Amino acid sequence: MSNELDDTHEIEIDNKEAALENKTSDKKTNDVKDKEDYESVCYICRRPESKVGKMIRIPNNICICSDCMQKTFDTINNGSPYMDMMGLPPNFMNLSNLQKDIPKSQKLKKKKTEENKEKEDKVLDIKNIPSPHIIKGQLDDFVVGQEYAKKVISVGVYNHYKRVATNTMDDIEIEKSNMLMIGPTGSGKTFLVKTLARLLNVPLAITDATSLTEAGYIGDDVESVVSKLLAAADNDVEKAERGIIFIDEIDKIAKKKNTNNRDVSGESVQQGMLKLLEGSEIEVPVGASSKNAMVPMTTINTKNILFICGGAFPDLDQIIKTRLNKQSSIGFSADLKDKYDNDPNLLQKVAVEDLREFGMIPEFIGRLPIIFTLEGLTKEMLVKVLKEPKNAILKQYKKLLLLDEVLLEFDDGALEAIAEKALEKKTGARALRAIIEEFMLDIMYEIPKDENIGKVTITREYIEKKGVPVIEMRGTATQTIPMLEQQEV
Structure with missing residues (x-):
């Protein structure tokens, strides 16, 4: 009986050791895969390998760039006044006590080789791009009505796919067509884009304009909207550069009227977004919404990112009505002043001058060439x-x-x-x-x-x-x- 118990005990020990070995091997495999897919990031300055060059690897899986390593040696050799004040020896630093791993959300994927780029271009072939009627047909299964809005957004997304797939055509550069979506609350603006997000194969980030402020003030910078797209693309810069960003509540950054203070969450945000909408290279933090010394930075070109802005624009109908009523006067051909009072589709008569009167600056509206409205629900x-x-x-x-x-x-x-x-x-x-x-x-x-x-x-x-x-x-x-x-x- 005792021999049987001993044998059972030995089998259990062997099983535990085998499970431990499998777990260790799986961890090693994942570590190797991470090293292949993601760039190394300097532990001190948080800059990726593509920015600072080859890294110096030290025990405990720590990478340090040559600049930071040189500064560390200079500090240790020359001593520091802070060390003297605290009574610490010059060689008090023990790198083995540093944190071993960098969070995966702050790891940046390596750029693809030419072979991988060619394979990716084949995936983005024009023949594989879903046609506008296919995209609209899929939207019809989830969104009721709004036929014109679904048609506009389907064509816009289709053209975005083609623009990314071809990049250029006979030396004629195709400009991107950012969109502005206007509709009353509850008409389905956000739901339309969320449904689109489930149907597309490109990364799509949905963000809110209410928290955006001018750089240097409390709140999110305009670059934070691109950071969310990078996170949606699994920190793959090249994948993020052909994505779509939907900025909701865009009417909340309208220029404030009758104010003598600095408009840090209105006109300043619109001005900060101009280059973003047009297309430029900006530095964004990886794995965070704000820039700081402990977060790696990367450069993203917004040239191929499609921006869709949406907002309810309250009281815009009153501005439209005022403009249309200017045509009313005394005479047989005059319009009645109450002609547009009960017009349910008054927003469809919106013009650029109405948006300027609402508080959107001309430069901002000019970078959103496609303006369309959603119907109020009957x-x-x-x-x-x-x-x-x-x-x-x-x-x-x-x-x-x-x-x-x-x-x-x-x-x-x-x-x-x-x-x-x-x-x-x-x-x-x-x-x-x-x-x-x-x-x-x-x-x-x-x-x-x-x-x-x-x-x-x-x-x-x-x-x-x-x-x-x-x-x-x-x-x-x-x-x-x-x-x-x-x-x-």
Whole structure:
């Protein structure tokens, strides 16, 4: 019996040793792969190998550039006043105690060789680029309406692909076409780009303009938007240089009116973004949003980066209306002053002078040549948003109740009632989920209590708090059962 226990114990020890060896070998393999894929970064100045040349490697996997190594030796040999003040010997530094690894988010991928570039160019062949109608068809599965906006953004992305793939054509340089998207809140600007991000093979970064300030002030610099794209491209500079950046809430950096202070988060940000939009080489931090001595820096050319800007531009419709009403005067051919008061598509008549009046500087607007608007959502469009997209809100709740083996149905009157309530809130499609959450709360709470419930039908009366939902029990005909006590309004 003792011999069997000894044998079992020896087998367990052998298994543990084998697992430890496998773990060690996997770590070595990953370390070797990191060395092949990523550039070495100086531990002291954080500059990559492409900037400072060949690195000096010392124990514990530490790389130091020749400049920093020379400065370190000079400090050790000559001594330092700070060492004397602290009573430390000149050779107090022990490099073996330094941190062993640099975070992967701050490692920069090596530049590709000519062979790899040729292979990549074949992948970006014009024949492999999805046509605009294919991109729009994929957007149609998720986004309801907005036909013109989807057409514009599909053509813009398609041309961006072609521009990156060809680079030049018969010595005619193709300029990039940055886009400005204008639409009321809840019309689907951000959702349109987020859906596009899932469909594209190029890196896409979505950022917000509200936190941007002029360089030197608290907040993010304009270069931080490119840093986010670099992170989305897995710190691959060449991949990031053909990506797309969507800057949301661009109307928040409009020039402030009636202010005597320095406009560090308005006009100054627009001026700082001019070279970014046009195309220039900028230095950005790797793995961080702000520049500091402990973060490696790299250079990115924004020449092939497509910028899409979006904003709600509140009160822009009033500026458009004022411009259009200037044509009204006394006479038979004069326009009425209240002609545009109830125009739902007033934003579609936007002109460059309206954006200048809003607070966007001419140089900034000039670098966004494609300007298009999104329609405000109507009652019919809101009903389609509820039930037609692949990830529609109603489909999500149906799936939730289906997990409890209960069918959930909405009649046409209920859908219209939800859309009417959403229009009253004036927040677009964002209002739909809040309305549904409100009346579905009691249903989601009561359904798990009774396992005999097989089907729930939501009616208009229930949405308007004048009735109860129709409940169908398992194995019985449809009947109205007061599952929830509600007072008539």
